[in-house]
Amino acid sequence: MMNIEEKIGKAISKVLSECYGEIILPSTISLQPTRKDFEGNYTFVTFPYTKVARKKPEEIGEEIGKLLLKKESLIEKYNVVKGFLNLSISQRYWIDLLLQINKDKKFGNLEKNNAKVMVEYSSPNTNKPLHLGHLRNNFLGYSVAKIMEAGGYEVMKTNLVNDRGIHICKSMLAYQKFGNREIPSATKKGDKLVGEYYVKFNKEFKVEIAKLITILKEKYPEKEEKEIIKLAEQQSNMLNEAKAMLKKWEEGDEEIVGLWEKLNNWVYEGFEQTYKSMGVSFDKIYKESNTYLLGKDIIEEGLQKGVFFKKQDNSVWIDLSADGLDEKLVLRADGTSVYITQDIGTAELKFGDFPMQKSVYVVGNEQDYHFKVLKLIMKHLGRPYAKGIYHLSYGMVDLPSGKMKSREGTVVDADDLITEMTETASQRTAELGKIDGFTTEEAKKLYHQLAMGALKYYLLKVDPKKRMLFNPADSIDFQGNTGVYIQYNYAKICAIIRKAIKDGIDYTNVTLSGLTTIEKTEEELIFLLSQYPSKVKEAGDTYSPALIANYAYELSKLYSKFYAELPIFSEQQKEKLFLRVLLSATTASTIEKAMGLLGIEVPQRM
RNA sequence: GGUUCUGUAGCUCAACUGGAUAGAGCAACUGCCUUCUAAGCAGUAGGUUCCAGGUUCGAGUCCUGGCAGAAUCACCA
Numbered sequence: 073m074m075n076i077e078e079k080i081g082k083a084i085s086k087v088l089s090e091c092y093g094e095i096i097l098p099s100t101i102s103l104q105p106t107r108k109d110f111e112g113n114y115t116f117v118t119f120p121y122t123k124v125a126r127k128k129p130e131e132i133g134e135e136i137g138k139l140l141l142k143k144e145s146l147i148e149k150y151n152v153v154k155g156f157l158n159l160s161i162s163q164r165y166w167i168d169l170l171l172q173i174n175k176d177k178k179f180g181n182l183e184k185n186n187a188k189v190m191v192e193y194s195s196p197n198t199n200k201p202l203h204l205g206h207l208r209n210n211f212l213g214y215s216v217a218k219i220m221e222a223g224g225y226e227v228m229k230t231n232l233v234n235d236r237g238i239h240i241c242k243s244m245l246a247y248q249k250f251g252n253r254e255i256p257s258a259t260k261k262g263d264k265l266v267g268e269y270y271v272k273f274n275k276e277f278k279v280e281i282a283k284l285i286t287i288l289k290e291k292y293p294e295k296e297e298k299e300i301i302k303l304a305e306q307q308s309n310m311l312n313e314a315k316a317m318l319k320k321w322e323e324g325d326e327e328i329v330g331l332w333e334k335l336n337n338w339v340y341e342g343f344e345q346t347y348k349s350m351g352v353s354f355d356k357i358y359k360e361s362n363t364y365l366l367g368k369d370i371i372e373e374g375l376q377k378g379v380f381f382k383k384q385d386n387s388v389w390i391d392l393s394a395d396g397l398d399e400k401l402v403l404r405a406d407g408t409s410v411y412i413t414q415d416i417g418t419a420e421l422k423f424g425d426f427p428m429q430k431s432v433y434v435v436g437n438e439q440d441y442h443f444k445v446l447k448l449i450m451k452h453l454g455r456p457y458a459k460g461i462y463h464l465s466y467g468m469v470d471l472p473s474g475k476m477k478s479r480e481g482t483v484v485d486a487d488d489l490i491t492e493m494t495e496t497a498s499q500r501t502a503e504l505g506k507i508d509g510f511t512t513e514e515a516k517k518l519y520h521q522l523a524m525g526a527l528k529y530y531l532l533k534v535d536p537k538k539r540m541l542f543n544p545a546d547s548i549d550f551q552g553n554t555g556v557y558i559q560y561n562y563a564k565i566c567a568i569i570r571k572a573i574k575d576g577i578d579y580t581n582v583t584l585s586g587l588t589t590i591e592k593t594e595e596e597l598i599f600l601l602s603q604y605p606s607k608v609k610e611a612g613d614t615y616s617p618a619l620i621a622n623y624a625y626e627l628s629k630l631y632s633k634f635y636a637e638l639p640i641f642s643e644q645q646k647e648k649l650f651l652r653v654l655l656s657a658t659t660a661s662t663i664e665k666a667m668g669l670l671g672i673e674v675p676q677r678m
Numbered sequence: 679g680g681u682u683c684u685g686u687a688g689c690u691c692a693a694c695u696g697g698a699u700a701g702a703g704c705a706a707c708u709g710c711c712u713u714c715u716a717a718g719c720a721g722u723a724g725g726u727u728c729c730a731g732g733u734u735c736g737a738g739u740c741c742u743g744g745c746a747g748a749a750u751c752a753c754c755a
Contacts, residue, residue, distance in 0.1 A: 102697090107697095107698065110698075115698085117698095119736075154698070154735095155698085156698060238754080239754085360755085398751080401753060405753075408753085410755090411755050439750085440750070441751065442750090442755095465683085467748085467749090468749085470748095534690085537684080539683090539748070546704095551704080552702085552704060552717095553702060554703080560717050563717095564714085571714065603694090606694090607694095610694085618691095618692095622693095625703090629702080633719075635715095640714055641713095642714080
């Protein structure tokens, strides 16, 4: 099926070339949907051609419009307002288009493009539970993966777990000191338990540091605050013990590794539950404990290639001043890795596992610099996948009180938030008296769907790179521009379909051959439905679930208008009735697909 | 201080990549449940798109210079 926009574009380009003797490529022609307040479906802007044509924009519009009317049978009418040529497509075209869309089972799934993309997201630390910021990350990552899949890519979702390092040792140490053999329970998941010990460490550490600072200040009244703090940290038993623990872990000390495995497994079990309730999943999990030594061989390679250079102290650097950045350390003087060393190695590992054209990293915007550097380094090393590295950078979710700090325990916990939302969904549903005929199981499922719908939509409808404010005091809305609104429209359509089936209306095999005119709202709805594939493409090209979210809302809103405006089952003309049921069904399946790309389930009833 | 990102209605966000009179939701106000689900529909009100220049037929969008906020510029990850 040839895209109508392409078709019109070609026709316009031909007509333009004929009239004004200059070759104008179809690709340069911009065709836009006509604004609501004007008659027509597509608008062609004639301003840019005044120079070539040596005519007024209105005249060009008239001239082109007249010729198009003659040459392109799909175009039925036109009108010109200033430099805008508005074209009306025949209503029969829209009816045929709807029939086509409905038959196309893969509508919205773009053709396979034989390219692979890896999406890394979530990437939690095993010393603290998942919080609101992770929710944004996980929903974004999962959704982008889905969108790329629909865009024709072969997708691999990965999760790089940060399961080692000094921060992990901190919770291990606190557990060792104060744990009393506590184990996870029904009321306290493993990740929560370990997270508590991380907070405990920091609390104790703070007390110790405060004491040390007082003593040191007396001892060295001449020293500056900064120096005192540094000294205090050097003398801190807590910190030194944690460091010693890390060293033992790296040496493979049995007891420490055992403790590490025990705590981490608790955390994984906890995460597993949270991921499940979030509805996200991964195809492959990488652990930093396996990757943290990678990358050194590539540093060696880079040295030989002259991409990197050694300083006198033997530390290895890359000079990125030609790229507008500065020098960056890639290996310490003692030969140990830094963060970027591992990421270089991991990038290579990933490409070996899954030779992808694109590699998406869903990571917060505080790491913009890091990923810029990573991409440049891979480029200088001549890696084929360097070009495809894309940092999907998203803004932090702030609280009214400011930034969330796990260290101090001032975070909105993911599990708590989900529970709370489910609670709200249950209350709202009860208030509206909408649980008639639901079993307890079904009701429970619905509450979860609604809660997650509201939450995911809330986090995904905003442009990823914008930071957002979350106020726990006013809960996430269930009315207006929300996930629940979209789910509600879907459920309403499901009721229509159920009724149609019950009444024996077979709308799936109709030709609607007697129908020549449709209502304005119906036309608009078909038009919007036809836009779905290009939205999928655009969302994939820009890695933006927000586009899909906004589309799903617009579609629901327009359907809602249609639903209120036009009768379905009381319609006397049979073919109109069929058309409306068909339109409803197509809208429902498109809503379901779009929401699926966001990772949001839609209920049959609510 | 350098770099990057952000700034649109009281609040939360859009705006088809430079197009027509900048659109939605929340909050406020007015109607609409005896008709397919009112978690809804229709409407009213709300704007110097941070400021100042520039580019052109045309700027929220592009360029320059400011202002405000955030992140980053760690041999932390």
